Amino acid sequence: MQFTLxxxxxxxxxxxxxxxxxxxxxxxxxxxxxxxxxxxLALLETGSRIEREYGVSFDETAVTEAETPRALLEIVNAQLGASTAA
Structure with a gap:
């Protein structure tokens, strides 16, 4: 599974x-x-929705430190890859 733009x-x-x-x-x-x-605040809400919908978990600071959509996509997809590898 991949999290897309x-x-x-x-x-x-x-x-x-x-x-x-x-x-x-x-x-x-x-x-x-x-x-x-x-x-x-909007990014934290977005991060929470991603976690619920995609069954991933990431540090709250990871979402706010992702300065661009590309950076957030990379974080989410890394978590998706980690959860499917486990």
Whole structure:
């Protein structure tokens, strides 16, 4: 199983909505969260939803330290890989 950018966008929209000035369909992989209109509380909620939906667990600081969607995707997919290898 792989956690994709589309999965992340869906969870972001469900948990925190979207800033009207940001196009999540654009090239957002390497944009910082603050540029996308998301603050740490929204990211913590997003992280919680990912954990529940995908059955993974990661340190709460890992989510807030992931400065871009690409970094968060890498963290989630590393956990998914670790949980399937166990």
């Amino acid at each position: 589309d999965d992340l966008k869906r969870i972001l929209l469900e948990s925190a909505g979207a800033d009207e000035s940001v196009d999540l369909d654009g090239d957002i992989l390497d944009r910082r969260w603050d540029e996308l209109g998301y603050e740490s």
